[in-house]
Amino acid sequence: MNTCLAPCPVVFDLDGTLIDSAPDIHATVNAVLRLHRVPPLTLDQVRSFIGGGVDLLWRRVIAATGMSVDAHRDLVASFMTRYHDASALTRLYPNVTEALGVLADRGHPLAICTNKPLGPTKAILGHFGIVGMFATIIGGDSLPQKKPDPAPLRAAFAGLGSDPQAGLYVGDSEFDAECAVNTDVPFLLYTRGYRKTPIEQMRHSANFDDYAHLPALIDQRAPVG
Ligand SMILES: O=C(O)COP(=O)(O)O
Numbered sequence: 001m002n003t004c005l006a007p008c009p010v011v012f013d014l015d016g017t018l019i020d021s022a023p024d025i026h027a028t029v030n031a032v033l034r035l036h037r038v039p040p041l042t043l044d045q046v047r048s049f050i051g052g053g054v055d056l057l058w059r060r061v062i063a064a065t066g067m068s069v070d071a072h073r074d075l076v077a078s079f080m081t082r083y084h085d086a087s088a089l090t091r092l093y094p095n096v097t098e099a100l101g102v103l104a105d106r107g108h109p110l111a112i113c114t115n116k117p118l119g120p121t122k123a124i125l126g127h128f129g130i131v132g133m134f135a136t137i138i139g140g141d142s143l144p145q146k147k148p149d150p151a152p153l154r155a156a157f158a159g160l161g162s163d164p165q166a167g168l169y170v171g172d173s174e175f176d177a178e179c180a181v182n183t184d185v186p187f188l189l190y191t192r193g194y195r196k197t198p199i200e201q202m203r204h205s206a207n208f209d210d211y212a213h214l215p216a217l218i219d220q221r222a223p224v225g
Pocket residue numbers: 013014015016049050051052053054057113114115116117140173
């Protein structure tokens with residue numbers, strides 16, 4: 001085995017990548033809908049709305065329920081007051097903590113680039129005791145732009161003191177794959193997240209379905225030092 005691998009900055013998406021948060025997002029959406037006496041949406045519906053951030057989530061909820069678009073701002077505000085504490089139904093995907101530990105031990109700098117707002121992002125990472133593993137955390141409201149715009153991912157790599165081309169981005173969705181192309185960074189696709197497109201139709205460098213395999217995958221792709 002090659003033991004002379006250079007540190008490889010690795011940036012992770014969050015929802016559908018490190019955590020299965022759709023059950024909490026679903027419950028929180030339905031709690032807001034209940035206040036407005038609107039019938040609940042299914043978990044599959046809400047899961048399919050995740051990836052572009054809270055504003056887009058609620059544009060999709062409004063379209064699916066027939067609510068007034070004028071209510072968007074108030075619905076988002078109402079959702080956000082509840083989103084911060086929404087952790088009871090969220091789970092880390094299997095072997096995530098172990099994989100992050102292995103990567104950190106091998107000296108790979110780690111960051112988060114998510115379209116989830118920064119407050120709930122830090123809260124859920126803290127809930128799972130892994131917030132300290134990430135040197136940089138870019139949320140959906142950290143910058144004016146969101147993924148697939150390259151600005152957030154560039155900012156995450158800049159926070160690690162790295163060029164995107166020297167690192168890797170790990171994500172689950174079409175937003176992540178497009179952002180990786182726009183940022184010119186190799187993309188590792190986690191296949192058990194929230195994507196709607198078949199694996200073979202998504203631009204990616206490699207894919208994996210178990211975090212137990214991620215450290216080896218990253219070391220294969222890391223430049224030799
Ligand atoms: O909040 C969302 O819609 C998506 O978040 P993600 O970028 O972590 O997948």
